[in-house]
Amino acid sequence: MARHRSDPRGGARITLAVTTVVVALALLAVGAYALFDALNTKSGATDAASGGASSSSSANSSPSGRPPVLMITVTGKQCDIFVSTPGNSDILVNRTFQHGETFIADQPRLQVGISDGGAVEIRVNGVRRPAGKPGQQLSFVATNDGSKPT
Structure with missing residues (x-):
């Protein structure tokens, strides 16, 4: 009588x-985290004015009474806007804005890229x-020290 051996490929299968x-679950978790982060960043880091740029001085100034360091309003159909702190240590926005949307930031120094x-x-x-x-692609640094942007 012959001995019965288990298939050596069974364990590998x-x-x-x-x-x-495990890989599928990890990808699902990463995707869910990215979606959650994207939804929170969109609403928290931008100040979208749905009716275009406001002419009110109170809407265009910071709580201290001075204007914000950076205000970008899309006047064309759409535009990709990237704004971060120096060295890209904190990315404030990196997305496509549609006509009429406005982005406002008030950090001391900002790196800006516009498509x-x-x-x-x-x-x-x-x-x-x-x-x-x-x-024309634009890239410059905006500062709140009163100097002109570079």
Whole structure:
């Protein structure tokens, strides 16, 4: 009578199935976290004015009475806007804004990247920055120390 041996591939199949389930759960968790973070960042880091830029001085100034360091209003169809603190240590916004949306930030120093300089109106410390050409990418640093943006 011959001995019965178990299939040597049986253990590998079980290990592969368990690994696949663990990887799928990990991807699901990462996706859920990213979605949760994106939804919170969109509502918390931006100040979207649905009716366009407000002409009211109280809406365009910080609680201290001075204008915010940076205010970007999309005047074109849409524009990608990236704003962070120096060294990208804290990304305040990195998304596509639609016509009429406004982003306001009041940190002491901000790095700004804009995909279409002709599609936005930019104010640094309340002073309007010269408009870029349509399709021109803009990159500059905005500071609250009264110096002109670079």
